[in-house]
Amino acid sequence: MGMEGYRHGRCLELFSIFSKISTFTLGGGLAMIPLIEREVVERKGWVDGEEFLDLVGIAQSMPGAMAINLSTCVGYKVAGVRGAMSASLGAVLPPFLSILLAASFLLAVRDSPIVERFFEGVRPAVVALIAVSVLRLSRAAGIGKRTAAIPIAIVLVVLISGIHPMYVVAIGIGASALWAIARARRVAI
């Protein structure tokens, strides 16, 4: 088998592995990591364990959904650009189709009083889930009295001024980059 046929086969495998994993992981990104590791590191031996951890690190430090980022870079490591496309397409397709189904269903039944009562109960829980992620992230970041000032200031500024979050993100990226460079320099000296 030539290099071409070999790559082609791997692309198909990547597509099927990532579409399977993404069909069966509810709850997004982090839940997918152990499943991807089992397939790619343990079963296939395409990537070694340490390299996989590095890829997770890169996937987490880039914008976008972590699960799809991870699929893209594992696919790339295994079979180049076409591998990246196969793996990420595999990861995107099942949720895409299930959301299309759910959306057409939801838009059709939205006006039913039973559905409305169901969602009446669901909504506070959704807000709670978002609040849970704020608490978890704060704990993971080891937020103390001094560092808490930054998120609190952001909450106040955004709520009062109504500024689009994308500007806050842009300023945040710039400020964090400057901070990181300054810190690194101080450590070096």
Next chain:
Amino acid sequence: MILLEIALAFLIVGLLSLGGGYAMIPLLQREAAKFGILGKEFVDIVAVAEMTPGPVGVNLSTYTGYKVAGALGAIVATASNVAPTAILMLIAVELFYRFRADARVEEFFKGFRLVVIGLIAVAAILMAEAIGLYADYKGMAIFSAALTLGYKYKVHPIPLILAAGALGLLIY
């Protein structure tokens, strides 16, 4: 034309949602509002996105695109959310592989995580306002129970949402 607007909106969301998980929500909240998905409806589709497979942010993009411009809109929204980031990923894997353990990357995220926390908190507050949570004592009870179960007991979002929905059928 509307497809172009969708593409642009979700391109911004995809490229700026740094920090994982719910980091996409504050941006999506704003962009979805441009297409008329506001208040309660936004909260509802977050619930649907939680219960279907796949990353919440990508699911929300798909839903918004579908609602605004049908299946084609869904394709455009999803692709413009995912593709540019995927290209960035490839560049990152090629370029930065050597610098993966760079202390500066870690320091960067120490700072940037604080920004993400603030923005997600804003999203939660706006959602609470949109559903009139403060004036609804039943809602506050569900909120507090879900917060405790989710944070302290790490209950998975799906059973939490289903239980809250069942409770909604009983008490509303």
